[in-house]
Amino acid sequence: MVKHSKGYRTRTRKLLTKNVRERGAVPRLSLLMEEFKEGDYVVIKIxxxxxxxxxxxxxxxxxxxxxxxxxKAYIVRVxxxxxxKVIIVRPEHLAKFNGIKNG
Known part of the structure; x- marks a missing residue:
């Protein structure tokens, strides 16, 4: 039997797909220029x-x-x-967290 590849994006067929109308679109400029301060809560949204x-x-x-x-990237503690874990993520993949976070 042949082993399947285990690359960085394996098993992301549904996770990393966009809707038909969103395909090929580059992120909005406001999304790229969004500033986060130290201590802000963010959601990682690839x-x-x-x-x-x-x-x-x-x-x-x-x-x-x-x-x-x-x-240009942010250091995020998850x-x-x-x-x-501490990961380094660019702002295109981050969104402000609007929920309630205790702690």
Missing amino acids: NPSVHKGMPHRRYHGKVGVIQGKRG TLGDKE
Whole structure:
């Protein structure tokens, strides 16, 4: 038997697809220029049309805290199970978190 490949985007067929009307569209300029401050809560929302600064699929939909900035990207602290991970994500893949976060 042949082993299937285990690349960075494996098992993302539904996760990293856009609607028909959104395909090929580049992110809005306001989305790219959005500024986050240290301590802000953000949701990691992967934009499949932008490959630069894209986090791994396991972080999609997770809520994290901005720790700082590195170039154009942000350093985000995310809780994954019982571990805390620090990932570097560009603003195209981040959205402000509007829910209530205790802690």
